[in-house]
Amino acid sequence: MSHSIMIMCEQSEGRILAVTDELIACATQIADHYDSRLTAVLPGLITEPCSISGADLLVINSPGLAQYTCEGWEKAALLATEQIKPKIIIIAHTSTGYDYAPRLAALLEGCCLTSVSGIEITGDSISYRRSGFHGKLDLLYGVGKAPLVITVLPGAFPAPDWQAEPGITRIIDADIKPKLTSHVQFSIPDQSNTELDHAEVIVAAGKGIGQAENLLMIRDMASCFKRSAIAGSRVACDNGWIEYNAQVGLTGKKVSPLLYVACGISGSAQHISGMKDSKTVVSINRDPEAAIFRYSDICIVEDLEKFIPAFLQEAKKHQS
Amino acid sequence: MRILTCIKQVPDPESRPMINQEKTWAEYGEYTSYWINRYDEHAVEEALRIREMIPGTTVDIVSIGPERIKSAIRRCLEMGADRGFHLFIDSEDYLSPSIKSRLIAEFCHDMKYDLILTGVMSEDMMSGQTGPMLAARLGIPSATSVMKLSVNGLEGSIQVERELDSGHRCSMDLTLPALVGVQSGINRPRYPSLSNVMRAKNTEIIQIRLENSLLKVVSCETVEKIQEAGSDRAGIRLEGTTAEKAAVLWRMLREKSLL
Ligand SMILES: Cc1cc2nc3c(=O)[nH]c(=O)nc-3n(C[C@H](O)[C@H](O)[C@H](O)COP(=O)(O)OP(=O)(O)OC[C@H]3O[C@@H](n4cnc5c(N)ncnc54)[C@H](O)[C@@H]3O)c2cc1C
Numbered sequence: 001m002s003h004s005i006m007i008m009c010e011q012s013e014g015r016i017l018a019v020t021d022e023l024i025a026c027a028t029q030i031a032d033h034y035d036s037r038l039t040a041v042l043p044g045l046i047t048e049p050c051s052i053s054g055a056d057l058l059v060i061n062s063p064g065l066a067q068y069t070c071e072g073w074e075k076a077a078l079l080a081t082e083q084i085k086p087k088i089i090i091i092a093h094t095s096t097g098y099d100y101a102p103r104l105a106a107l108l109e110g111c112c113l114t115s116v117s118g119i120e121i122t123g124d125s126i127s128y129r130r131s132g133f134h135g136k137l138d139l140l141y142g143v144g145k146a147p148l149v150i151t152v153l154p155g156a157f158p159a160p161d162w163q164a165e166p167g168i169t170r171i172i173d174a175d176i177k178p179k180l181t182s183h184v185q186f187s188i189p190d191q192s193n194t195e196l197d198h199a200e201v202i203v204a205a206g207k208g209i210g211q212a213e214n215l216l217m218i219r220d221m222a223s224c225f226k227r228s229a230i231a232g233s234r235v236a237c238d239n240g241w242i243e244y245n246a247q248v249g250l251t252g253k254k255v256s257p258l259l260y261v262a263c264g265i266s267g268s269a270q271h272i273s274g275m276k277d278s279k280t281v282v283s284i285n286r287d288p289e290a291a292i293f294r295y296s297d298i299c300i301v302e303d304l305e306k307f308i309p310a311f312l313q314e315a316k317k318h319q320s
Numbered sequence: 321m322r323i324l325t326c327i328k329q330v331p332d333p334e335s336r337p338m339i340n341q342e343k344t345w346a347e348y349g350e351y352t353s354y355w356i357n358r359y360d361e362h363a364v365e366e367a368l369r370i371r372e373m374i375p376g377t378t379v380d381i382v383s384i385g386p387e388r389i390k391s392a393i394r395r396c397l398e399m400g401a402d403r404g405f406h407l408f409i410d411s412e413d414y415l416s417p418s419i420k421s422r423l424i425a426e427f428c429h430d431m432k433y434d435l436i437l438t439g440v441m442s443e444d445m446m447s448g449q450t451g452p453m454l455a456a457r458l459g460i461p462s463a464t465s466v467m468k469l470s471v472n473g474l475e476g477s478i479q480v481e482r483e484l485d486s487g488h489r490c491s492m493d494l495t496l497p498a499l500v501g502v503q504s505g506i507n508r509p510r511y512p513s514l515s516n517v518m519r520a521k522n523t524e525i526i527q528i529r530l531e532n533s534l535l536k537v538v539s540c541e542t543v544e545k546i547q548e549a550g551s552d553r554a555g556i557r558l559e560g561t562t563a564e565k566a567a568v569l570w571r572m573l574r575e576k577s578l579l
Contacts, residue, residue, distance in 0.1 A: 103456035111418050181493070237505070244505075250485060298572060
């Protein structure tokens with residue numbers, strides 16, 4: 001059984017981004033088993049010659065694709081599927097990918113799996129792993145004959161450190177214009193936070209702190225350490241407890257301190273992606289099954305309203 | 321303006337999902353609390369805000385699921401929504417986003433909604449698919465992770481601002497009808513007012529029954545196996561009383577020269 005696999009390149013201003021290599025790594029795992037052909041698709045307004053290692057490249061070139069729109073990418077991907085007739089389409093799980101991937105699947109009468117973190121191959125069948133139930137369980141999905149669109153979590157499939165031969169590049173000059181989308185404008189809000197950037201220890205508050213008053217103990221805990229700062233999960237920021245420039249995660253800051261203390265944070269994939277490179281992670285959570293414990297070195301199943309005061313007490317003892 | 325908000329009811333994240341015997345799905349115990357998916361609550365709030373700005377706007381709610389989800393629909397009515405539709409299915413099994421979006425698309429057929437709002441994803445399954453798939457099936461534009469939304473008066477369009485990775489933003493106009501996946505932080509959901517709670521008591525939730533067999537036919541992906549999630553780090557769990565754990569933590573951090 002051989003089938004073609006289509007990979008949607010992640011790009012910025014016509015340049016292919018590194019996460020695309022991870023998509024090819026994922027595709028290669030499948031291809032090794034099924035003798036599939038890999039074709040990467042690059043939508044954009046492409047001015048320079050390009051190629052990609054490990055796959056052929058199909059450039060969908062159009063002035064209307066100079067910047068990302070859901071509509072434009074959907075049309076480009078549909079055009080590419082007519083050429084490639086893929087059984088599997090692999091897309092990065094980024095704010096671009098998850099915006100159009102499910103639409104593409106629906107239009108192809110196929111199915112879609114998002115945030116895929118792994119693949120398991122047994123005999124002739126492939127299962128796709130993603131987490132569910134608040135990140136507490138791993139689910140393995142099987143798929144039928146319909147075309148499959150998957151979005152792959154960045155970091156889940158490490159890119160190979162060797163360079164495969166670049167494939168053949170083919171360019172289609174298309175006339176794709178978004179009709180229902182206009183006035184597209186990108187901006188970068190100022191979210192600088194030097195304290196957090198330089199902190200060696202970060203004490204982070206989640207929804208589990210329950211109320212603004214409890215920030216006091218989060219601050220007190222942080223001040224037990226030198227070069228420390230406080231931060232928060234998205235919910236802590238949404239609730240107005242922590243400034244948005246101290247939000248850790250996918251849409252916030254990426255941090256890698258010597259010590260990260262997660263207080264009342266459940267450990268959603270979006271939060272983890274911002275702190276998983278911390279040297280040591282301590283988590284305080286009253287739910288023994290909380291996903292955060294899977295990413296922690298020291299796990300404390302406790303009510304933080306009891307535990308943090310106890311820790312502060314202990315610290316005081318050593319001070320005097 | 322006619323607005324539809326699609327909502328999902330999710331279990332308390334602190335409750336424990338129990339894997340079934342076949343290891344193909346997980347269930348929650350009888351005493352589990354359920355509430356509205358947080359992102360959907362923001363979507364409902366956004367719909368109500370638009371209604372306050374544009375006279376003559378109606379806000380409908382739709383949700384798919386068993387009897388228990390009625391309380392989530394009721395809560396939206398208490399927040400101020402006009403009508404609640406319950407696409408009833410007597411099952412707690414996996415229902416793929418592909419099926420859900422088909423069912424809602426069918427429901428939307430004669431309703432002529434100008435704007436459909438959803439949460440960006442559900443807190444429990446985190447697929448983020450039902451909204452975009454629904455939009456594709458209806459042939460309308462969509463935007464996910466939306467942090468700002470305004471209706472452009474007479475132009476029949478909306479302006480949205482999406483939040484991108486690393487906090488970057490992208491704004492754009494979408495021609496109506498359109499679908500918007502709302503991100504948290506867009507607003508602060510209101511608490512139901514007493515008068516709305518009273519009104520909601522007298523508002524009937526409109527139930528539409530779905531055939532279980534119908535759901536199987538169009539099913540696409542299936543869950544083959546479900547298991548405890550693996551660990552990225554070999555974490556140790558501290559034991560003992562609260563004070564003992566605090567002392568052990570202090571010592572461990574000291575040994576790592578962090579204190
Ligand atoms: C596109 C997108 C991007 C996102 N980006 C980010 C991001 O950058 N950063 C981010 O953090 N999130 C992000 N999120 C949100 C993310 O999915 C989660 O919703 C969020 O991280 C949850 O925050 P939390 O852990 O504080 O809250 P919850 O998930 O509600 O967890 C609260 C935890 O506190 C525990 N708890 C409650 N009370 C106590 C107590 N008294 N003592 C001890 N423990 C207690 C509970 O057991 C629970 O585990 C994003 C979501 C989307 C859709």
